[in-house]
Amino acid sequence: MLQETSGKTLVDRPVLVVGAAGMDTVGMLDEAPHLRASNSARVRLSFGGVARNIAENLACLGQPVQLLTAVGADRSGRQLLYHTGDCGVDVSACITVDDAATASYLAIYDADGNLHMALEDMRVLKALTSAVLKEREELFRACGLVVVDANLSPTALRTVFSLARKAGVPVCADTASKSLAARMIPFLPRLFLLTANSTEASVLAPTQAPVSGPQTALKTARWLVSQGVQTAVIPISAAGVCYATPETSGRVPAIRTRVVDPTGAGDALTAAVIFGLLNDISIDEAVRLGVSAASLVLRHPGAVLPELSLEKLYDNLVI
Numbered sequence: 001m002l003q004e005t006s007g008k009t010l011v012d013r014p015v016l017v018v019g020a021a022g023m024d025t026v027g028m029l030d031e032a033p034h035l036r037a038s039n040s041a042r043v044r045l046s047f048g049g050v051a052r053n054i055a056e057n058l059a060c061l062g063q064p065v066q067l068l069t070a071v072g073a074d075r076s077g078r079q080l081l082y083h084t085g086d087c088g089v090d091v092s093a094c095i096t097v098d099d100a101a102t103a104s105y106l107a108i109y110d111a112d113g114n115l116h117m118a119l120e121d122m123r124v125l126k127a128l129t130s131a132v133l134k135e136r137e138e139l140f141r142a143c144g145l146v147v148v149d150a151n152l153s154p155t156a157l158r159t160v161f162s163l164a165r166k167a168g169v170p171v172c173a174d175t176a177s178k179s180l181a182a183r184m185i186p187f188l189p190r191l192f193l194l195t196a197n198s199t200e201a202s203v204l205a206p207t208q209a210p211v212s213g214p215q216t217a218l219k220t221a222r223w224l225v226s227q228g229v230q231t232a233v234i235p236i237s238a239a240g241v242c243y244a245t246p247e248t249s250g251r252v253p254a255i256r257t258r259v260v261d262p263t264g265a266g267d268a269l270t271a272a273v274i275f276g277l278l279n280d281i282s283i284d285e286a287v288r289l290g291v292s293a294a295s296l297v298l299r300h301p302g303a304v305l306p307e308l309s310l311e312k313l314y315d316n317l318v319i
Contacts, residue, residue, distance in 0.1 A: 013144030014064040014090065015274065018133075018160055019051030020122055020151035020176070021069040021084070021094075022103030023076050024303055026263050029110050041108075044261070047080050048105055048303045050149040050176045052089075053264050057271030057293065059088035060308035063278065066090040066139060070127040072102040087306070093136055100124040113259035113298075122151050130159040140167040145192075147172045147274065150180035161187055170230075174270050175200040189228030193277065195270045201234045214251050217242035222249055231283060233273055235266060235294070243287050252287045255295040255316070264303030268293035272313060292317045 027041040055067040067089050071077030073096050080102060085091045106119040133156060140146065140163040148160050148171060164171045170192035175181040181196060181203040188194070188204070196204055198211035205220045217234045221244035224232035235241045240253040272293035276286025292313045296305050305312075 012064070014066045014142065015055075015058055015145045015147060015278070016066050016068060016139050016143035017051045017055040017058070017147040018068045018128070018152065019049070019147075019149030019174075020103055020125060021047075021049035021052035021067065021071060021080055022105055022120075022122070022124075023080065024048030024263055025104070025106045026261060027106075027108045028113075028261065029108065029116065031111060033108070033110065033116060044301055046302045047083050048263065049103060050151065050174055050267055051147070052080070052084055053267035053303050054147055054149075054174065054271045054274075055089045056084060056087045056304045057268050057308060058275060060304070060306070061271070061275045061310055063275055064090075066093060066143065068093050068128070068133075068136060068139060070095045070097055070100075070124050072096070072100045072124050073098045074102055076102040076104075087304075093139055095127060095132065097124050097127045100127065107263060109262060113262050115262070125151055126153065128152060128156050130155055133159045133163060137163055137167075140164055140169065143167075143169055145170055145172065145274070145278065147174070147270075149174045150176040150183045152183075154183055154186075157183060157187065161190055165190070172270070172274055174267070175204070178203060188224065191229045193231045193233065193274065194224060194229045195233045195235070195266065195273070197266060198234065198236050201232075211236065214239050214242060218244065218249055218251065225249075231273075231277070233269070233287060233290070235269055241269065241287050241291055243283060245283055248283065250284060250287075252284075252291050255291060257295045257299050260299045261301050261303075262298060265294040265297045267303065268297040268305070268308070275310075288317060289313050 027043045030040040058065040108116045146164045172193035175196040178199045181200040202210045221232040233243045242251045269290035273290040
């Protein structure tokens with residue numbers, strides 16, 4: 001179990017999650033896409049953002065959690081904060097930006113659930129500056145664990161890691177996307193937990209063979225550990241999840257499930273693994289819980305399953 005230097009466990013202290021929150025628009029194509037034409041699809045709108053999704057999942061599992069993000073002074077921002085707070089997440093530290101719109105993410109998936117294209121507008125997160133983070137230093141001192149996503153600027157990320165180190169709390173990171181993954185490279189030696197999908201992990205480990213299956217995923221996870229990461233977790237879609245620590249490594253196969261909406265599955269996995277490690281669950285079992293969480297979200301039309309619970313994770317765990 002994660003412990004303070006005094007020997008006290010950290011599970012009862014809030015997890016501080018720093019990063020993106022926004023509105024998701026997701027389209028699932030009914031057939032092969034036709035460019036420069038309308039396409040038949042199932043479209044849904046929901047609250048999203050990597051950090052926000054992780055925070056809501058943790059709250060569903062009963063973990064005290066505080067979210068630090070930025071939203072616009074618009075209807076979407078107000079609704080997002082209200083919904084997230086109503087789910088049990090402490091949103092009192094979030095900031096509202098008058099001259100920016102709440103972040104948004106637009107994803108188009110093909111009929112098999114593979115991402116065809118995505119667009120995102122995260123400009124509001126520029127408001128999470130080093131100065132703003134330093135003004136909220138007490139949040140780092142009060143938390144038991146920091147979770148950050150790569151949507152923050154490189155300067156803001158440095159500040160997050162600096163404040164966490166000063167407070168003596170471990171940091172978990174989610175690389176968020178292939179285009180942002182490289183922002184985490186300078187911080188690999190300081191990570192307690194890193195989650196990155198196959199394309200993101202390949203960016204983090206440019207000297208290794210690209211992650212294309214279980215063997216290369218395991219090799220890359222072990223390489224990340226050799227760079228200082230305490231626990232590396234690499235989901236590889238239908239092939240499951242590979243992981244490594246200084247003591248062990250392995251793979252948990254995926255749970256076969258019908259894919260209704262892929263958005264948020266990785267965030268659910270990250271949250272469940274964090275919850276497991278906070279509660280003295282072995283890394284092998286924590287990753288199994290993460291796979292269960294991801295499969296539940298895959299068949300739910302939204303980024304977070306509102307009814308998520310530890311009991312539901314174990315009920316779904318048939319591997």
